Amino acid sequence: MSRPLEVVLISGGMDSAVALGMTLKERFEAAGLHLNYGQKTEKREVRAFKEICDFYGIEKRLVVSLPYFRQIGGSSLTDEKIPVSTSGIDPQGIPSSYVPFRNAHGLSIATSWAEVLGASRIVIGAVEEDSSGYPDCREVFYKAFEQAIRLGTKPKTKIEIATPVIHFSKAEIVRKGSELGVPFHLTWSCYQNEEAACGVCDSCRLRLKGFEEAGVEDPIPYKEKEKIYA
Amino acid sequence: MSRPLEVVLISGGMDSAVALGMTLKERFEAAGLHLNYGQKTEKREVRAFKEICDFYGIEKRLVVSLPYFRQIGGSSLTDEKIPVSTSGIDPQGIPSSYVPFRNAHGLSIATSWAEVLGASRIVIGAVEEDSSGYPDCREVFYKAFEQAIRLGTKPKTKIEIATPVIHFSKAEIVRKGSELGVPFHLTWSCYQNEEAACGVCDSCRLRLKGFEEAGVEDPIPYKEKEKIYA
Secondary structure, three states: OOOOEEEEEOOOOHHHHHHHHHHOOOOOEEEEEEEEOOOOOHHHHHHHHHHHHHHHOOOOEEEEEOOHHHHHOOOOOOOOOOOOOOOOOOOOOOOOOOOOOHHHHHHHHHHHHHHHHOOOEEEOOOOOOOOOOOHHHOHHHHHHHHHHHHHHOOOOOOOEEEOOOOOOOHHHHHHHHHHHOOOHHHOOOOOOOOOOEOOOOHHHHHHHHHHHHHOOOOOOOEOOOOOOOO | OOOOEEEEEOOOOHHHHHHHHHHOOOOOEEEEEEEEOOOOOHHHHHHHHHHHHHHHOOOOEEEEEOOHHHHHOOOOOOOOOOOOOOOOOOOOOOOOOOOOOHHHHHHHHHHHHHHHHOOOEEEOOOOOOOOOOOHHHOHHHHHHHHHHHHHHOOOOOOOEEEOOOOOOOHHHHHHHHHHHOOOHHHOOOOOOOOOOEOOOOHHHHHHHHHHHHHOOOOOOOEOOOOOOOO
């Protein structure tokens, strides 16, 4: 009997890679979905997506381009006029890297694809507590969206949203990934560089802090590693 | 003082045109959003969008392309292998023209744009009762999605979803549009033709039935008008 299908959002970063590693321990077959939304490190992230899919032998893959995020702007990740913050994470408020309501787009695409494939679950590696304070990374948002999926798809369609790392700290993600043999060397987190990670954008800082706290060496190359914690 | 902003989803069809005409009676300034999602009549619909915006003097416009709907498929509107139904509407079940979870994509884009613009309302011309039975056209879906918007955007962002024609029949839409001077001659509803409407696809049938019941002449050209009611 074939295994049930799930659509896994794989950004190329460490959180979604660990979420994927965790979900592959269950009996689901994964279909990998990656979004190019005009982010500055788009090419490096799609390479990470492909290498992670190769690593896990994922055959069903969908890479979609959302060029409209650049038309909409409003984020340092998609708007050339807004610089990526490198001066440390502001514990208050929403950072400039917030892409307005971005995760809803990923969930909508995942839902459409899941409905066509007949998949019963969407997996997303969102992290609530130790993330950058993005509102669309909170569990309450996913619960609300799951309800919208239930009411906005065919009656026979049943799709749940799994957020396996939502309450993990970055250190717990590193520990869990190490335990499961997740290929961290294939992942990419930096918001601004594609060759060697910058080490100072919010995403690099959170990643480095996670590896440091977990006592694990981060295998990807860095331009500089600043030991400034958020 | 400037008027509050709203993002109006303008498909080029008659429902969203009437929703727009109704909302412009209020004190909002409209920003027009149109989606090209790989539908067969994409070019004709974007022309209708532009002409409707010109008619109402809407300056803020965003036309976004969602080429991934063709990658996902699963609908007669986006998949060349699935023919558009022309044999009448099945009162049971979901028609082949259902594009899986499509309206969630439009709402997500509208929300991202509204958050960047500082708009406080999204207007969508979805019709629940007299539509083709699409699950993402029901009021319960919009209520659930509004909750997802509340939880997935910045705390200071307040965006509501207005569905002014959701409980209208097609005949009521025609009557309301006629009363408000909505430019029906600029709208396009046909799922398969771009020159003269086919008159026999589900969308043409619903439109023709609405005009007939309202006792109003439909001003757009038809290839054939079959008087078969759903």
